[in-house]
Amino acid sequence: MREKKYHHGDLKNALIKAGIEILSQEGISALSLRKVATKAGVSHAAPYSHFKDKQDLIASISSEGFNRIYEKLISRIKDISDDYPEIKLKEAALAYLEFALTDSDHFRITFSGIIEKDKEKYPEYIKSSLRCFTLVKNLVEECQQKGILEKCPLDEMTVAIWSLVHGFVSLLIDREFSHNLFEKETQQELLIKLLNKITLKEIK
Amino acid sequence: MREKKYHHGDLKNALIKAGIEILSQEGISALSLRKVATKAGVSHAAPYSHFKDKQDLIASISSEGFNRIYEKLISRIKDISDDYPEIKLKEAALAYLEFALTDSDHFRITFSGIIEKDKEKYPEYIKSSLRCFTLVKNLVEECQQKGILEKCPLDEMTVAIWSLVHGFVSLLIDREFSHNLFEKETQQELLIKLLNKITLKEIK
DNA sequence: ACCTGAACACCGTTCAAGT
DNA sequence: ACCTGAACACCGTTCAAGT
Numbered sequence: 499m500r501e502k503k504y505h506h507g508d509l510k511n512a513l514i515k516a517g518i519e520i521l522s523q524e525g526i527s528a529l530s531l532r533k534v535a536t537k538a539g540v541s542h543a544a545p546y547s548h549f550k551d552k553q554d555l556i557a558s559i560s561s562e563g564f565n566r567i568y569e570k571l572i573s574r575i576k577d578i579s580d581d582y583p584e585i586k587l588k589e590a591a592l593a594y595l596e597f598a599l600t601d602s603d604h605f606r607i608t609f610s611g612i613i614e615k616d617k618e619k620y621p622e623y624i625k626s627s628l629r630c631f632t633l634v635k636n637l638v639e640e641c642q643q644k645g646i647l648e649k650c651p652l653d654e655m656t657v658a659i660w661s662l663v664h665g666f667v668s669l670l671i672d673r674e675f676s677h678n679l680f681e682k683e684t685q686q687e688l689l690i691k692l693l694n695k696i697t698l699k700e701i702k
Numbered sequence: 703m704r705e706k707k708y709h710h711g712d713l714k715n716a717l718i719k720a721g722i723e724i725l726s727q728e729g730i731s732a733l734s735l736r737k738v739a740t741k742a743g744v745s746h747a748a749p750y751s752h753f754k755d756k757q758d759l760i761a762s763i764s765s766e767g768f769n770r771i772y773e774k775l776i777s778r779i780k781d782i783s784d785d786y787p788e789i790k791l792k793e794a795a796l797a798y799l800e801f802a803l804t805d806s807d808h809f810r811i812t813f814s815g816i817i818e819k820d821k822e823k824y825p826e827y828i829k830s831s832l833r834c835f836t837l838v839k840n841l842v843e844e845c846q847q848k849g850i851l852e853k854c855p856l857d858e859m860t861v862a863i864w865s866l867v868h869g870f871v872s873l874l875i876d877r878e879f880s881h882n883l884f885e886k887e888t889q890q891e892l893l894i895k896l897l898n899k900i901t902l903k904e905i906k
Numbered sequence: 907a908c909c910t911g912a913a914c915a916c917c918g919t920t921c922a923a924g925t
Numbered sequence: 926a927c928c929t930g931a932a933c934a935c936c937g938t939t940c941a942a943g944t
Contacts, residue, residue, distance in 0.1 A: 541910050611876040658896045665869025672815040692862045695900050
């Protein structure tokens with residue numbers, strides 16, 4: 499039972515977690531370094547022992563965003579038979595939508611482009627992002643092999659699928675679709691209909 | 703030659719313009735009410751005579767974002783014959799991409815969802831946004847009538863097209879696509895290939 | 907190595923006061 | 926009606942100092 503020095507020994511992760519909690523409770527505009535520090539029970543200058551600046555913390559929060567999306571997709575498709583890649587694709591899209599709806603400010607900050615030019619400075623962010631892209635790519639490849647998706651270059655089809663799903667959920671949480679669009683069908687149903695505009699066989 | 707009282711008589715628009723300039727020159731993180739006021743040559747409290755708060759100014763900047771997108775699309779397709787709606791659709795998509803690339807921070811703030819729950823409070827924003835949506839809708843309808851796009855419910859196809867294009871350019875300016883994706887083809891070419899995943903006839 | 911407290915520049919917002 | 930200047934609470938960041 500060794501005593502941890504300072505805080506609980508893993509202040510860095512505690513700060514990331516505190517930041518994500520603030521995002522879900524109070525939203526992006528309330529996310530400040532000082533509030534994150536207070537929430538983690540340390541002084542306002544303590545975060546600077548673990549992060550270069552606020553952007554550095556946001557980069558970590560964004561990486562964790564990709565990690566949570568990855569975990570969510572994986573746990574949603576892991577029990578689906580390889581015989582039905584179109585069901586995997588459908589469930590992955592729905593999981594993506596679900597994350598954006600339930601953790602919308604975390605989703606938003608993950609894709610806020612706040613990293614901008616210095617993206618090379620955040621290798622962990624790149625890694626988490628790429629892992630998600632690869633997951634989608636594998637799903638798309640399975641679908642191509644089973645004749646669900648056209649056999650064009652894999653990267654091209656992956657970008658098409660991701661762009662469609664990402665664009666839809668982004669415009670959705672930004673409330674760009676007028677309300678009467680969802681009288682007849684749910685958001686989930688509409689997303690699947692959109693996917694079916696690209697697939698060769700209908701996903702039900 | 704009548705003298706205008708205070709400033710130049712249209713401080714409100716001057717503030718919006720100043721904000722957009724800051725966005726293009728220094729980016730979103732540099733956009734502050736105080737800096738906007740200074741740039742327009744007034745005191746830091748002057749904006750409160752024209753905007754309720756910072757969010758209210760951002761709502762106006764976002765409305766202007768939609769207006770500029772609208773003007774850009776219109777001027778790009780106005781000389782194209784009605785016989786080629788697929789060319790109109792293509793040029794509109796390219797214009798959308800162009801705006802996002804050249805004015806990326808203005809584009810980002812327009813879709814930042816900063817309006818959030820109180821969107822009803824910003825009728826001008828809704829109006830500008832809806833005008834863009836309607837423009838796209840008309841293009842999609844023309845394409846459906848000429849057999850370029852499947853004849854499903856109009857709103858459904860419009861959402862599909864807008865989601866695909868919006869998702870692609872959003873992920874692009876957020877640098878989510880790894881660099882080697884664009885070795886063989888340009889961003890423009892890739893966008894058209896994505897569109898062709900949805901169209902019934904190939905757009906060249 | 908990790909954290910604190912004081913310090914500084916900057917920000918959003920309010921309000922009494924001026925024209 | 927429109928703008929100013931002072932005021933206040935809050936923020937990001939730095940730095941000397943403490944353990």
